[in-house]
Structure formats: structure tokens, C-alpha cells
Amino acid sequence: MAQHKDNAREAILTAFQNLLIESRGTSASLDEVARRAGVTKGGLLYHFGSRRALEDALVDHLEAVAAEDFERMRTAPGGALAYYLPLRDYIDSPLDRATVSVGFLAHDHERARTLLAMMRSRYQELIAADVGDPLLARVALLLGDGLYYETLTTGAVPGDEVDIIDFVNRLRAAPPDAG
Amino acid sequence: MAQHKDNAREAILTAFQNLLIESRGTSASLDEVARRAGVTKGGLLYHFGSRRALEDALVDHLEAVAAEDFERMRTAPGGALAYYLPLRDYIDSPLDRATVSVGFLAHDHERARTLLAMMRSRYQELIAADVGDPLLARVALLLGDGLYYETLTTGAVPGDEVDIIDFVNRLRAAPPDAG
DNA sequence: GTCTATATTCCGATAGAC
DNA sequence: GTCTATCGGAATATAGAC
Structure with missing residues (x-):
């Protein structure tokens, strides 16, 4: 029961990773990542305060x-x-x-x-x-x-x-x- | 005397190549390429009608x-x-x-x-x-x-x-x- | 041929409602 | 926590003066 938390974080991170691979580094904008993860850009930026924070993660x-x-x-x-x-x-x-x-x-x-x-x-x-x-x-x-x-x-x-x-x-x- | 023509083209192409290498693919915008080649974006786009044309060259x-x-x-x-x-x-x-x-x-x-x-x-x-x-x-x-x-x-x-x-x-x- | 100015699109980030 | 709306910046490209 330890990983029921931060499901959104993981979904966002996975979407980011998949988009980077599929687009060979392009088209991994915050909008696209959010869309793929099923949230909006605002929701994404709540979990990761900036693009840099997302990359760091x-x-x-x-x-x-x-x-x-x-x-x-x-x-x-x-x-x-x-x-x-x-x-x-x-x-x-x-x-x-x-x-x-x-x-x-x-x-x-x-x-x-x-x-x-x-x-x-x-x-x-x-x-x-x-x-x-x-x-x-x-x-x-x-x-x-x-x-x-x-x-x-x-x-x-x-x-x-x-x-x-x-x-x-x-x-x-x-x-x-x-x- | 055959290559006195298209000096600007070559300068632009060389600047594009150098910028791509130095920036690892980033920061090779048309503005930067033009600046490096000693022309403006308008001048660049006269020789290469689009970014795609520059890449093709x-x-x-x-x-x-x-x-x-x-x-x-x-x-x-x-x-x-x-x-x-x-x-x-x-x-x-x-x-x-x-x-x-x-x-x-x-x-x-x-x-x-x-x-x-x-x-x-x-x-x-x-x-x-x-x-x-x-x-x-x-x-x-x-x-x-x-x-x-x-x-x-x-x-x-x-x-x-x-x-x-x-x-x-x-x-x-x-x-x-x-x- | 080369310039300036501008239109358009896209991205990252902020503000604030719910 | 997640949303909408919007700002500011950067990039491609076009229009038109010189």
C-alpha cells in the first residue's frame, strides 16, 4: 500500500518519458505531456513546478x-x-x-x-x-x-x-x- | 573563378553547421544563423526560402x-x-x-x-x-x-x-x- | 540582394477560480 | 489538486521598403 500515493506524478513522468522516446526529443512539450497523462498543464505544474523540475525527476x-x-x-x-x-x-x-x-x-x-x-x-x-x-x-x-x-x-x-x-x-x- | 558566386549561401551554410555542432542541435535558429553569417533573417530567407530548405542544403x-x-x-x-x-x-x-x-x-x-x-x-x-x-x-x-x-x-x-x-x-x- | 516590421504559432510559466 | 485564462518570449515566415 506504499505506492498508492503520487499516481499522477508517475503518470506524468511516464508520459514524459514515452513522449521523449517517441518524438526523439521533440514534441515533449508540457501541454503534450499533460494531455498524454490525462491532466492539464496546470495540473502538471502543480506536481512539477517547472519543466526543469520535470526533467530533474x-x-x-x-x-x-x-x-x-x-x-x-x-x-x-x-x-x-x-x-x-x-x-x-x-x-x-x-x-x-x-x-x-x-x-x-x-x-x-x-x-x-x-x-x-x-x-x-x-x-x-x-x-x-x-x-x-x-x-x-x-x-x-x-x-x-x-x-x-x-x-x-x-x-x-x-x-x-x-x-x-x-x-x-x-x-x-x-x-x-x-x- | 568558379566559386566566387554564392558566397553568402556558403557563409550561411557554414554558420548553420557550426551552430548545430556547438549547441548540440539547439540554438540554431534562423536568427542566430543569420547573425553568425553576418546577414539578417530576411537576407537568409532570400537564399534559403525556409528552414527546411536550409536543412535540405x-x-x-x-x-x-x-x-x-x-x-x-x-x-x-x-x-x-x-x-x-x-x-x-x-x-x-x-x-x-x-x-x-x-x-x-x-x-x-x-x-x-x-x-x-x-x-x-x-x-x-x-x-x-x-x-x-x-x-x-x-x-x-x-x-x-x-x-x-x-x-x-x-x-x-x-x-x-x-x-x-x-x-x-x-x-x-x-x-x-x-x- | 538585403533590410525592417509584423503576423502567427508554440512553449513555459503565473494567477486565480473551483 | 486540478482547472481556465493569460502573459511573455522565441521561432518561423511574410510583406514590403530600399
Whole structure:
């Protein structure tokens, strides 16, 4: 019975997130967000005193969701790499939606930028601790970045993600000569 | 003496590109672009009848610059992969600036999106034709994307780019088993 | 060709009724 | 708590002077 409160807040925040994703950062005006959440702009601005406050709340949300994900990744049975790379499980997850939507705020929201950067370095740390070989960890992270970048720019989930994961796993078993 | 004409057009287009990059897609209003180019909004709208026309011209510019780059890459003495990977030569090049600026238009400009997608697949084809193994070509493309995504988000050129290139070259010499 | 002035639309925010 | 009404600012675009 703890979350019966602030239903309007959550509806507004969800509508904001969805609109940011669907419109690729445009058309997420307070009017549109309010309409989507089933309130008016006045009602929205009662819960979030300004657009900035609404954006801050979404960044807070991402921060919390990411912290949970770090903990799951750190304690994943198959290891951090096997947890990190499967993009298919990630795409459209609550963490993904929070990350992408905050990404659209980043250009004029410094805390959003620093949070996204912090998340990247945290993932790299966790993968490096799992894989051992720092270069392979770096390659795995960059491949994940590449897949993610591709998804961001094309708007479509790549179809060969499994092949990439398999490729990294083979490298892990038999790394190329260092000479 | 062929390009003494349309100096104002070029100044406007350059100002538009620079403003898009500097402001990460925001603050590139017609007023600002005109001010930066040393004309007024009226003057700008004489050369480009609408904002859309201005955006179209920038997309056209990228299309031309990219076509030149494809040809250079296709005929590069060291091969397509060696031409593609050195990020240091690419960062801040005319092609880079055109690509990044058009990227900021992409969210509400379909031709910009399709052009960027076409460029990606064209690079992948050229690398694949050079490398032979399609999966390795894909990995090389994704690593390049990853490095680029990193510079976009952190604002700094990665320090281990040479290690990544070396890693890919070793993979090329001795690919991991396909089993 | 380039300018000024203005019309129009949209967004964020405030004031105040209920 | 949620609504309506409205202000102020910014952006695209048009009209017309020079």
C-alpha cells in the first residue's frame, strides 16, 4: 500500500518519458505531456513546478534504475560480460527507456550528461573485473557502444547481436597473439 | 573563378553547421544563423526560402562530401579498413562536421536519417570487401562506432585507439575459430 | 540582394477560480 | 489538486521598403 500515493506524478513522468522516446526529443512539450497523462498543464505544474523540475525527476529516476542494474550486473551468475552484452534483453527495458529519454535531455542538462558518463565508466569497470584482459574488456564495451549507437541513430535493433556476443566469447576463450 | 558566386549561401551554410555542432542541435535558429553569417533573417530567407530548405542544403552538402570519401576509401592504398579506423584523422574533418551536424537534424528530417544509414552500410560494404570475413568487418565497424560514440559523449579522443586498431589487425591475421 | 516590421504559432510559466 | 485564462518570449515566415 506504499505506492498508492503520487499516481499522477508517475503518470506524468511516464508520459514524459514515452513522449521523449517517441518524438526523439521533440514534441515533449508540457501541454503534450499533460494531455498524454490525462491532466492539464496546470495540473502538471502543480506536481512539477517547472519543466526543469520535470526533467530533474526523470534524471533521478534513471539514477535509481541504473543503481539497481549495476548491482544485478555485479552479482550476475554468468558474469558481468554475459549480463552486459545481450542487447535484446536490454532494448526497451525500463533502464533502456530511462537512458534513452534522459539522453534526449542531455544537451542542455549537465547532470544528465554526467550521469550518462558515470554509467559508462561503471559498466567498463564491471566488465574489466569480469573479463580480466583489459583490452578485451575495452573491446566488449566498445562493441556494446557501437550496437547502442547504431540503435540510437537508426532506430532499429541490430539483428546480428547474437553473432557479436558469440564472437567475443570465442575471443575470450582464445585471445589473438599479443605480438 | 568558379566559386566566387554564392558566397553568402556558403557563409550561411557554414554558420548553420557550426551552430548545430556547438549547441548540440539547439540554438540554431534562423536568427542566430543569420547573425553568425553576418546577414539578417530576411537576407537568409532570400537564399534559403525556409528552414527546411536550409536543412535540405546541409543534407545535400553531406551527401556530396560523403561520396568523395567513399571514393577515397575504395581506392585507399592501405585498404578500406586502414583508411576507416584511424579516428584521429577523421575527428573534426569536413566530413565529420557535416555528419555530426546532419545528425542533429535527423530526428525530424527523414532524408537525413536515410542518408546517415546509407553511409553506415556503405562503409560496412567497403570494409567487408577489404577484409573478407563479414563478421570481422562488422566488428571493425562497430568498434569504430563505439570509439566515435565515446568521443561524442565524453568530448575527448580516446587514448587507446591505436591498441584497438592493432587488435583488429591481429584478428584479421588470425581470426578466432568459427566453432 | 538585403533590410525592417509584423503576423502567427508554440512553449513555459503565473494567477486565480473551483 | 486540478482547472481556465493569460502573459511573455522565441521561432518561423511574410510583406514590403530600399
